[in-house]
Amino acid sequence: MTAVGPSRRAVVAGGALLIGFRLAAPVRALAEGGEPLGDLARTPALDSWLRLDPDGQVTVLTGKVELGQGIRTALLQVAAEELDLPQAALTLVTADTARTPDEGFTSGSHSMQDSATAIRAAAAELRALLIAAASSSWQVPAAEIGTRDGRVIGPDGRAALYGELAGAIDLHRAARLPVPLKPPAAYTVVGRSWPRVDIPGKLTGAPSYVHDLRLPGMLHGRIVRPAAYGGRLLDVQTAPVMDLPGVIHVVRDGSFLGVLAAGEFQAIQAMRALEAAARWAPGRTLPAPAALDSFLRSAPAEDIVVLDRGGAALSGGRTFAAQYGRPFIAHGSIGPSCAVALVDGAEGGVTVWTHSQGVFPLRRALAELLRLPVARVRCIHMEGAGCYGQNGADDVAADAALLARAVPGRPVRLQWMREQEQAWEPFGPAMAASLRATLDADGRIVQWTHEVWSNTHTQRPGPAGVLLAGQSLERPFPLPPPRPIPMPEGGGDRNSIPLYAFPAVRVVYHFLPQMPLRVSALRTLGAQLNVFAIESFMDELAAAAGADPVAFRLVHLDDARAQAVVKLAAERFGWARTAPGSGRGFAFARYKNLAAYCAVAAQVRVDAASARIRVGRVVAAVDSGQAVNPDGLRNQIEGAIVQATSWTLFEQVAFTPEGIISRDWNSYPIARFDAVPEQVEVHVIDRPGAAFLGTGECGQGPASAAIANAVADAVGQRLRRLPLRLTL
Amino acid sequence: MTRLMVNGLATEAASEPQTPLLYVLRDELGLHGAKYGCGLGQCGACTVLLDDAPVFSCLTPLLAAEGRQVRTVEGLGTEQRPGRLQRAFIAEQAAQCGYCIPGMIMRAQALLEREPTPDDAAIRDALQPNLCRCGTHIRILRAVRRAAAEAAGEAAGEKAGTP
Structure with a gap:
């Protein structure tokens, strides 16, 4: 299997302004072509997404779900913006097989791309239909009619409530294009931090779960x-x-x-x-935990060449290699x-x-x-x-x-x-990676190889055999054979292709069908380990080249948006004012090489007596395209940094050949307040009009690597295996 | 029947006396703020106040609450009229999934009643028994500081206004 690199299309489209105005093709062509319709391409009936009642209330239907990521609020904002409706006139219904469109899983930081994009397009069309209805009723050209606050308004000041026009509109039909989207310069709701609609109930004991x-x-x-x-x-x-x-x-x-x-x-x-x-x-007997890494590296594998670019033989230069790994994570x-x-x-x-x-x-x-x-x-x-x-x-x-x-x-x-x-629960799979790179005489990377070993990162339903109950009935259902998730999103190979502009890159995914522990999707899938490995290795190479880690990354990045987050994180952290050896670390990734960009700078202290690692200040910069709710976006990145701190410093599923032994919070410790970073700052680069890129998973990989790099900077000890354990 | 005060109201509970208070609150009294997290006193999602002290309601038998004051997050305010800590958590948007937050708020409430102006270290120390998995800690700390500062501001205002 040959895989593609980062999608050029996605990069170009992501940077374009006012994508929506380009829509001029039928649904099918757009569905094949890419992003602008989201899941409206899959479910084109307008009434699958929106209902308008005679009282003017609009019901928004989404197949995505609230997981605490704030999607309810963000989707309402997108609908309110495009429809010129106040929040009180909107009701949101989330995934229900009897009521909402089928949008598959709420995963992979896809909700904004898939659902918000669809709702925005459907809402824009509903608004256009309201204007058309008023135009025909008033005998006034549509171009002279506008909308505000749930009303259609004519040039002479004449107005009609949306609800009054509901009877004239049939939403039970496929979306028609082109859809005139509101220009981002006119936004009054998108880009503002609406307070989350679900929070007050959760804090006061209202039934919320x-x-x-x-x-x-x-x-x-x-x-x-x-x-x-x-x-x-x-x-x-x-x-x-x-x-x-x-x-x-x-x-x-x-x-x-x-x-x-x-x-x-x-x-x-x-x-x-x-x-x-x-x-x-x-x-079933499990492997001995001490043999986990060798199990991963020697189990029967299906080898997938993810990328093989510019592989011409190189002579000269200095070649380095390193191995990284992570345990099963709950x-x-x-x-x-x-x-x-x-x-x-x-x-x-x-x-x-x-x-x-x-x-x-x-x-x-x-x-x-x-x-x-x-x-x-x-x-x-x-x-x-x-x-x-x-x-x-x-x-x-x-x-x-x-x-x-x-x-x-x-x-x-x-x-x-x-x-x-x-x-x-199905754990996030244990993984191993081996990296090799060659530096030329100028200290630039001229060749890069990344190999990664992992089980599958999805065993989700549909088949009944993936369910624990399905496997244990008198007439059991077979566990379907595990499959890799294809690139460009990938599973164990997610983010295995470095975003850096190296002349020769080879990436191989050793997919392991044999699964000693039950595994499935954990936030970021393979990206956490792959980014941890790439970004740790970048620091090791920067040191070998005698270069500053931030400058070394910038030299190898040709993507302007990548450079922008790297520079912003470094600037806000005060990188230039800190000295090597002060316990500072830096890392960067673009999630899946096609979604949000995130750079993280972290500072750590190591207690010499206990070898305990304490994360101090962490500064992140993120570009998630058009930011719908900047505070919600910051909340997600803050969470990613804290959760990744926990993964990086503490977490591993404990097992013996007889079974899983980490069965509570003592045997599976996670970060408590005394281990949470002292300060976390998140800086958002908003890109009005650019595609929504999703935010829930872009920070974990960079945060993990930034901490490891900061530990190496603090004590001169390079830790390549998670969780980080220092021996001083 | 076990008699106890819940959020200031005299209440009778019919559950067996050894039933953990958590299930009495949630299943018998319809108070859903306290959550089951571990049943082991390791996560704090079930935290309520017994008299003035935070307790793990998953480990506290109903019998132990007999004749005592039990306070839950419902007792601090409502969606329409949230209490001071709840307002501070809303102002800081200090929740992601929110499952752990009622327990956090109750433990913070006990802290602020005991120590109205805690520093950051004291807040972290007080909240140490409570786990959050979404990583909302930084906002939780800000929210507790905000509630303390508001209370201090009001107290100062009242003092200044006193002749």
Whole structure:
């Protein structure tokens, strides 16, 4: 397989002004060509995205979901802007298989590109239809009619409320083009930091999460899982458990085991009794943790040449090589996964309230699991605790549905226990990378090789076999063979191509189908390790070349937007005023080489006695294209820096050959307040009119590398394996 | 029946006395602010105040709350009329997913009642038992400082206004 480099198109389009005015082609051509329509190309019916009621209320429908990234607010802003509507006139409905468009998964920092772009185009068309309706009713040329604050306004001051024109507009038709988008210079909402619409309820105890859903007659479920992957249930005495207070049902299907009770704590007590009563055959043996790196580098691999450019033989120069690695990392949601399921007594259909990132793919998986037609399954998104990728959300939805099948007509709420989330969630894969580069006599990189080893970074639903419950039923569903995610986005090879302008580059992805631990998508997929490796190696090469790390990067970057974030981060950090050896570190990446640009400068201190690394001040610069909500964008980058600090300094899934042993926050420590950076500053480069690039995942790779580089600068010890462990 | 005061109201709870307070609050009394995070006292998502002290409600049996004052985030204010710390968290937009925030707020409330003008180190120290996974810490710290500063400002104003 040969892969392409960073998309020239994306780079050019990203820098262009007023992209929207160029739209002049039919939907299909644009869908093939690229970005401007987002998911409107996939779901062209306008009423899939927008509804206008006679009272003037507009309902915006999105297939994306709120994960704490602020997408609700940003999507409302985009609609309000394009429609000239106040916030109060807008309602947003997020992913629900019965109501919203299918936008796949909310992942990969795609929501702004996919959904906001679609909503913006649909809203612009609705506005044009309102103007056309008024034009025809008033017999006034459309060009002389404008909109403001939910009203269509004529040249003579005549006005009509949007709601009054609703009857004249049929949104049940495909979007037609060209769509006249509002020029960014006229924006009054996009680019402003609207306060997040979901925050006040969350701070005051309003039911905000699926965890808080309480339906009439609802029962509480809990499940029991074996000690290790693949453990088979041999035998369980259920009678004593049935006698416990509140217990309604014990559900067993093969090795799937659960209990239903009237009260939540009763369900937990019954679960503990059931755990004690169950006998399991031993599960699969895991590799010895000490052998993880050699396992990765020697397991059978499918080799994918990601890039092979300018490979002419070079003579001379100095060649360097280094190896990097990271362990398995847990999503570690603070709230263990939860779902509520209801099986319809008469029809046998099932409704599941879920915090899955993809309600439509989950619906397909549940239909297969429950052997129901897809149309009889409805999945409704409700928020969960932050997931940062695929945590237990899909699995717990399946568990809840299986328990609910035992009690038709009664809703079942199931939340996993902490140890279940920690042991059974699909982890972010362990990875290894080997880099090699040649410096010429002028200290420039003339050749670069990057090899990376990894499992797949996605085992998401659709197929029922990816669900834990699907694997444990009496008639189990097979786990589908893992597949790599193709470039340009990539999985384990995400961000494996350096953005730097090196004359000769070779990148190889050793895709490992054999999966000792359960894995799937963790925020940034392979980008964190690949950026950590590239940006650590850049510092090592800069040192070998006797160059300043920031200057060394700039010399090798020919992308103006990349240079701009590097310069801004360095300037705001005060790089030029700090000295080498002061514990400063720098790193940069463009997420997926086609999304947001982010540069991070960090300062660390190392305690000589304890070898403890403390991150001090961190300064980031980010270019995410048109910034819809600058404060929301800063919040995401701040979070990325803190979360990456935790990944970099502390985190690794602990296991023995017998199974996962990190099952709580003591055995899987994450950063607490005493380890969070002392200060974090985020500077946003706004690009009005440029494409939305997405923000949730661009900071983690650069932050990880900046910290490692700062540690190397502080103590002269280069750490190439995560989490960073110093020996002084 | 166990009698206790919840957010200033005399309340009776029918759950078994050994039931952790968390489930009584959430499932019996319909107060969803406190969250289940670990059941082990390691994350603080379930933090409420028992009399004036922050406790892990996941580890506190209902019996231990008998006859005592329990305060939850619902007791500090509402969406329409948020309390001081809630206003400060809104002003700083100090949430991402928000799941940990009610626990953070309750622990901060206990701190500010005990020590009205804590410095940054004291705030970090007080919040150390509570985990946030989204990485909102920097904003949480700012929000607590803001609430403390506002309270101090009002106190100074009242003092200045006193003849």
